[in-house]
Amino acid sequence: MADSKSLTPRAQDFSAWYNELIMRAELADYSPVRGCMVIRPNGYAIWEQMQRALDDAFKATGHQNAYFPLFIPQSFLSKEAEHVEGFAPELAVVTHGGGKELEEPLVVRPTSETIIYAMFSKWIQSWRDLPMLMNQWANVVRWEMRTRLFLRTTEFLWQEGHTAHATEAEAEEETLMILGLYRRFMEEWMAMPIVTGPKTAAEKFAGALRTYSCEAMMQDNKALQAGTSHNLGQNFAKAFDVTFQTADGGLAHVWNTSWGVSTRLVGGLIMTHGDDNGMVCPPRLAQWQVVIVPIWRKDEEREATFAAAADLQQQLRSAGIRVTTDLRDMKPGAKYYEWEARGAPFRLELGPRDIAAGTAMLARRLGGKEPIPMEGIVARLQDEMATMQQALFDAAVARREAASLRGPKSKEEFIAFLEGNGGFVYAGWCGDPAVEAEIKEQTKATIRCLPDPEFRSPVTPTTCIWTGRPAVAEALWARAY
RNA sequence: CGGGGCGUAGCGCAGUCCGGUAGCGCGUCCGCUUUGGGAGCGGAAGGUCCCGGGUUCGAAUCCCGGCGCCCCGACCA
Numbered sequence: 285m286a287d288s289k290s291l292t293p294r295a296q297d298f299s300a301w302y303n304e305l306i307m308r309a310e311l312a313d314y315s316p317v318r319g320c321m322v323i324r325p326n327g328y329a330i331w332e333q334m335q336r337a338l339d340d341a342f343k344a345t346g347h348q349n350a351y352f353p354l355f356i357p358q359s360f361l362s363k364e365a366e367h368v369e370g371f372a373p374e375l376a377v378v379t380h381g382g383g384k385e386l387e388e389p390l391v392v393r394p395t396s397e398t399i400i401y402a403m404f405s406k407w408i409q410s411w412r413d414l415p416m417l418m419n420q421w422a423n424v425v426r427w428e429m430r431t432r433l434f435l436r437t438t439e440f441l442w443q444e445g446h447t448a449h450a451t452e453a454e455a456e457e458e459t460l461m462i463l464g465l466y467r468r469f470m471e472e473w474m475a476m477p478i479v480t481g482p483k484t485a486a487e488k489f490a491g492a493l494r495t496y497s498c499e500a501m502m503q504d505n506k507a508l509q510a511g512t513s514h515n516l517g518q519n520f521a522k523a524f525d526v527t528f529q530t531a532d533g534g535l536a537h538v539w540n541t542s543w544g545v546s547t548r549l550v551g552g553l554i555m556t557h558g559d560d561n562g563m564v565c566p567p568r569l570a571q572w573q574v575v576i577v578p579i580w581r582k583d584e585e586r587e588a589t590f591a592a593a594a595d596l597q598q599q600l601r602s603a604g605i606r607v608t609t610d611l612r613d614m615k616p617g618a619k620y621y622e623w624e625a626r627g628a629p630f631r632l633e634l635g636p637r638d639i640a641a642g643t644a645m646l647a648r649r650l651g652g653k654e655p656i657p658m659e660g661i662v663a664r665l666q667d668e669m670a671t672m673q674q675a676l677f678d679a680a681v682a683r684r685e686a687a688s689l690r691g692p693k694s695k696e697e698f699i700a701f702l703e704g705n706g707g708f709v710y711a712g713w714c715g716d717p718a719v720e721a722e723i724k725e726q727t728k729a730t731i732r733c734l735p736d737p738e739f740r741s742p743v744t745p746t747t748c749i750w751t752g753r754p755a756v757a758e759a760l761w762a763r764a765y
Numbered sequence: 766c767g768g769g770g771c772g773u774a775g776c777g778c779a780g781u782c783c784g785g786u787a788g789c790g791c792g793u794c795c796g797c798u799u800u801g802g803g804a805g806c807g808g809a810a811g812g813u814c815c816c817g818g819g820u821u822c823g824a825a826u827c828c829c830g831g832c833g834c835c836c837c838g839a840c841c842a
Contacts (some may be wrong), residue, residue, distance in 0.1 A: 289803065295766095314834095315803085318834080348769095370841095371842090373840060374840075374841070376776060395842095420800095424842090426842080427840095428791075428840075428841065428842095429766095429839080429840055429841080430838095430840085430841090434841085436841070436842070439842075442842080480785090483774055510842090512842075545842085546842055547842095548842055577801095579800075579801055580800070581799090581800065613800085614800080614803090614804095615799085615800055615802080615803065615804055616800065616801060616802070617800090617801085617802030617803050617804090618800095618802085618803045618804085619802090619803090620802055620803080621802075621803055622803085633801070637800095637801075638801095645801080647802095720785090725783070765841095765842090
């Protein structure tokens with residue numbers, strides 16, 4: 285750290301800034317177990333807000349929560365060839381239990397397709413049982429070689445949705461519906477703009493027919509895969525014999541989907557909005573949207589300001605604003621710095637002068653401080669929150685567009701852009717996986733997705749940026765987390 | 766698994782070259798004074814110097830052997 289009071293500036297060392305911010309805001313801490321993290325109350329509160337919003341959205345679209353076991357028989361993983369190949373290197377395997385070696389090792393779930401579809405095969409008999417729409421909130425384990433707080437840890441928290449449908453079209457519709465749901469959540473709650481679209485074969489989920497992803501750009505111009513939605517086709521249905529009797533008396537395999545977002549989103553939130561003073565949390569996800577800081581000099585003032593603060597808190601709380609009052613015996617300035625580092629959107633300072641004037645001093649996390657009248661303060665704060673939520677989103681979109689290159693004229697320009705400050709490059713691709721691999725090898729950039737129509741460039745590229753051959757799609761290239 | 770760095774108080778470090786029984790800053794606790802942007806003074810607590818062995822009258826320091834962590838590369842939400 286530059287000194288004990290300020291964070292390393294983003295421009296100087298983005299990675300150090302990120303780690304220091306997490307420690308300063310007390311979002312998480314390193315655990316005694318390599319590669320694992322402890323999510324501290326301040327960080328977990330953000331995850332809980334995310335969970336609530338997403339869970340409501342899943343329920344509103346007909347999904348139910350369930351819980352499947354942490355341990356999966358090792359043989360289950362092997363049933364889908366591509367799936368096992370994709371996950372084998374990062375599995376944690378339990379070989380002993382109760383002091384004895386197990387007859388069959390148990391895998392600690394890296395994801396739950398296998399055990400869930402094994403159960404689906406019991407529960408689904410008829411077309412009347414479809415669609416089956418389920419979600420679970422769980423922890424998963426993937427033995428990563430290199431980890432980073434929130435972004436990649438050996439154990440992480442997520443939700444995984446799993447559905448079964450009668451037709452391929454219904455499965456595709458579900459996959460895309462969830463992609464849209466994720467997009468709305470990321471834009472409207474996280475104020476984090478994303479680009480959606482299908483992954484290439486090389487980047488898709490092991491075992492999926494197609495993977496669609498949400499790609500966000502962080503402040504260091506690197507891409508973050510923020511969520512994925514998979515159309516699994518009938519791959520798992522065939523491996524786990526998930527069949528149903530059709531309306532016309534036939535027998536068919538179901539069509540599955542799976543989709544997930546994880547605690548990685550907290551990392552995305554930090555790297556989208558955080559500044560050199562610390563965390564910046566969008567009001568809709570903030571644990572405390574407003575923090576009241578009472579100010580006093582003498583004991584009499586102390587009592588008066590505490591009473592006024594209690595009244596104010598009650599008023600805001602009953603209006604549905606998440607508010608807390610910082611009564612600790614510290615210098616007010618110290619409290620300001622602390623709440624700013626934690627990302628609290630708004631602070632209301634309340635002292636004798638304010639009380640006498642019938643005002644409170646409003647300080648915005650994004651900057652600016654002014655007295656506002658107590659009269660109508662609820663409406664004023666709600667308005668301020670909406671403004672901030674929108675301002676964060678607009679700023680993130682502007683930052684992303686400023687760091688995006690559409691239609692590079694040449695391979696050289698393409699490479700130079702990626703090797704400079706980086707960002708998103710939109711360019712034509714011939715569809716050859718070998719070219720994709722070669723570009724990754726040379727530039728460390730991967731195809732994040734083939735952007736959906738609304739994210740594509742006004743001028744459609746006709747040739748591949750690398751080979752000059754006819755382009756099959758416009759691809760979004762970037763270096764990624 | 767390769768390359769580099771590091772293990773000393775809760776955190777950050779000095780002390781190691783040249784052996785003499787452990788210190789600084791921040792934080793923590795108590796008291797008084799303070800409190801509108803990171804308070805001041807006084808007092809106090811807190812250490813298997815990563816582990817094991819060896820050399821020595823004596824080891825944080827020297828020797829041998831382990832272990833762990835961080836950073837950079839190969840896998841990934």
